[in-house]
Amino acid sequence: MATDRTAVIGFPVDHSLSPIIHNHWIKELGLDIKPYEKINVDPNKFEEQINKLKAEGYGGLNVTVPLKELAFSISDETSSVSKKLRSVNTLSLNFEKIDGDNTDAVGFINSLDEKTIENNITNKKTLVLGAGGSARSLVYALNELGGHVRLFNRTLEKAQILLDDLSINSSPVGAEELDDYANSSSFIVNTTSLGQKAGEHNNILRFENIEMETFIYDLIYNPKRSSFLEQAEAKGLKVQNGLRMLIEQAACSFQIWHEIKVGVSEEIMSLLESV
């Protein structure tokens, strides 16, 4: 049976696009359930608020920053990927227990063309910029796809901690070797928030000597073309923003709750691009 009440929780959650995505599918499929909502949840009252939502009949919750680690900690049962990432973005509130899953890594994998995986990731050098929560999912995913992953972060120690936590046999890239490693990488993804604010320029990499076959990905989808992607495009490189991943991770949550596999149509892509 379909989960009747669903929502995304965050702090703040106001800018989340998840309601547009989930409500598009709820409407398209004609599901007889309440519209997907967005709810602010104070991290300091997390467990209390979750129990309240559960009592009110919410069966499925997406979790966004800064609550993903808290969601992991209150889950009775977690998927293997959540355990690895110590982070949960999909809660299923059942009568007897709370299940936690994380669809970020699989959402990222599903956002990639098979050719990109084959030509640019598997057995290839890949580079992740940033060492926050999103970087964690991406490092995990790239490693699962057989990529040789290294990561660069402004704060080097955080990059080392991330690799150690995921038991990945790699080392952080130091500032002095960043350009050389980037120039020999086949896939580079920006997970830092640099470029999200208007007028902010992502100057972490120099694109001058990046190989023409290198695939450049930025998790940022608003703006649609971040300064990172603009620099790559100006050089003629293949680029992708984070919109498809956002929809793919939502599709995986939708399937967990409603047991329906939804596709990422051009319609939903353009609906979100126009927001």
Ligand code: ATR
């Ligand atoms: P998310 O959950 O989206 O990954 P996060 O956990 O806050 O967000 O991580 C943000 C990442 O962007 C971090 O790697 C951060 O670098 P630090 O670990 O050194 O803080 C990176 N970041 C944010 N602003 C940056 C900037 N101006 N220059 C370089 N990196 C930046």
